[in-house]
Amino acid sequence: MQPVTTLIERTGPLTFARFMELALYEETNGYYMKGAGLSRSHTSPIGMEGGDFFTAPCLSPLLARCLVRQLVEIDDCLGHPAVFHLVEMGPGNGTLLRDMLQECGERHAALLSRLACVLVERSPALRRHQQDTLSAWATHEGGIRWVDDVSRLSGDGLTGMLFSNELVDAFPVHRIRMERDGLRELYVTRRHGEFVEIAGEPSTPELALFLADLGVELPDGFTTEINLNAVRWIEQVARALDLGVVVTIDYGHTSRDYFSRERGNGTLMGYYRHRVSMNPYTLVGEQDLTAHVNFSSLARAGGQAGLTTTGLTNLMYFLMSMGIDDMVQDHDRESDTARAAAQLLRHHGMGTTFKVLIQHKGIEHPTLRGLRHRPFFESALTAAPEVPLQGGASVMRHAHCGGQ
Numbered sequence: 013m014q015p016v017t018t019l020i021e022r023t024g025p026l027t028f029a030r031f032m033e034l035a036l037y038e039e040t041n042g043y044y045m046k047g048a049g050l051s052r053s054h055t056s057p058i059g060m061e062g063g064d065f066f067t068a069p070c071l072s073p074l075l076a077r078c079l080v081r082q083l084v085e086i087d088d089c090l091g092h093p094a095v096f097h098l099v100e101m102g103p104g105n106g107t108l109l110r111d112m113l114q115e116c117g118e119r120h121a122a123l124l125s126r127l128a129c130v131l132v133e134r135s136p137a138l139r140r141h142q143q144d145t146l147s148a149w150a151t152h153e154g155g156i157r158w159v160d161d162v163s164r165l166s167g168d169g170l171t172g173m174l175f176s177n178e179l180v181d182a183f184p185v186h187r188i189r190m191e192r193d194g195l196r197e198l199y200v201t202r203r204h205g206e207f208v209e210i211a212g213e214p215s216t217p218e219l220a221l222f223l224a225d226l227g228v229e230l231p232d233g234f235t236t237e238i239n240l241n242a243v244r245w246i247e248q249v250a251r252a253l254d255l256g257v258v259v260t261i262d263y264g265h266t267s268r269d270y271f272s273r274e275r276g277n278g279t280l281m282g283y284y285r286h287r288v289s290m291n292p293y294t295l296v297g298e299q300d301l302t303a304h305v306n307f308s309s310l311a312r313a314g315g316q317a318g319l320t321t322t323g324l325t326n327l328m329y330f331l332m333s334m335g336i337d338d339m340v341q342d343h344d345r346e347s348d349t350a351r352a353a354a355q356l357l358r359h360h361g362m363g364t365t366f367k368v369l370i371q372h373k374g375i376e377h378p379t380l381r382g383l384r385h386r387p388f389f390e391s392a393l394t395a396a397p398e399v400p401l402q403g404g405a406s407v408m409r410h411a412h413c414g415g416q
């Protein structure tokens with residue numbers, strides 16, 4: 013891909029985070045940015061047909077319906093404000109918000125009219141997709157608008173719910189490796205016309221600080237990702253929210269599990285046409301790149317920025333707590349809805365690899381139904397990893413729900 017190679021030739025090796033940033037978000041050739049100048053009907057990378065991976069909202073409106081049940085409870089906690097900000101960050105095709113608005117329209121008309129919707133989307137091409145998907149809501153009474161970055165909402169004093177599904181895994185990550193002589197960062201360069209990785213001094217002291225803050229000591233040879241963008245993002249989210257709740261859904265782990273032996277080669281992976289790729293250096297700009305989310309880091313950084321952790325659960329417990337079983341009980345076992353529910357709830361699949369982190373601000377200890385069942389003890393988010401054993405790292409990776 014032109015801009016990456018040109019930049020390496022001009023300026024030398026890039027951090028992996030910079031490489032991933034260009035591969036996914038370079039203005040014209042980045043994976044998520046393509047089609048910015050094309051017609052509205054250009055193909056999105058997300059979807060069962062034609063895309064590279066699919067996500068929970070593509071499967072069925074079940075997640076949307078569960079989130080609306082949670083939204084209603086949060087509205088109760090907030091005392092039914094005259095304007096309830098409903099902010100989706102990284103909305104992809106816009107399907108999740110569309111289905112949530114639809115659900116609100118059918119069951120909670122009074123709440124619907126108070127919803128001021130904001131979509132935070134970096135890609136102009138995907139913003140256009142979202143405008144298409146949500147065209148029926150263009151004149152929504154409470155308003156609907158788009159911004160390109162959550163920092164634009166800073167100081168808006170939002171009251172309501174900010175949420176995302178599979179956003180944080182799409183942020184560019186640094187790659188690091190612990191070597192005998194200390195922490196090294198992996199850089200990307202070119203040799204004989206190919207991309208190659210080289211290890212060097214960390215590009216920023218923030219990488220070592222990130223590990224130290226979480227009490228992580230990596231053994232020799234351990235390679236992993238550090239998502240500094242996730243830290244900055246949750247700080248900005250905290251700044252934008254005055255009163256309410258942040259719901260982050262993504263695949264990932266507490267720090268203890270993130271830095272466990274089985275992930276000793278990291279969690280980075282690519283997606284191309286519903287196939288998993290372990291090589292980020294092929295199909296640059298054509299394949300999606302993603303890394304699992306460290307929820308302990310989000311909870312910690314959010315805490316420092318004014319967000320209190322309400323709780324962490326997994327997708328299966330969240331959906332069950334919100335009553336997904338009554339949503340499917342009248343459907344035939346072979347129906348699309350029942351199949352979608354089975355996929356969302358799958359143990360050793362989406363149901364357990366996906367987590368739901370809820371944080372709040374300005375409310376006294378809300379008791380939320382979605383967190384009724386938690387597979388984690390309260391201390392799990394803050395527990396330091398057990399020092400992983402040397403060597404023998406095997407990789408367990410989990411994908412966007414589609415790809416494998």
Ligand SMILES: C[S@@+](CC[C@H](N)C(=O)[O-])C[C@H]1O[C@@H](n2cnc3c(N)ncnc32)[C@H](O)[C@@H]1O
Pocket residue numbers: 044058067068069070101102103104105132133134135138160161162176177178179182183
């Ligand atoms: C993996 S897709 C998930 C899409 C959607 N939430 C879903 O579940 O189908 C990631 C989305 O986040 C957007 N995105 C990535 N970085 C972003 C950022 N910093 N701010 C806003 N949106 C971003 C991408 O353009 C894309 O829409």
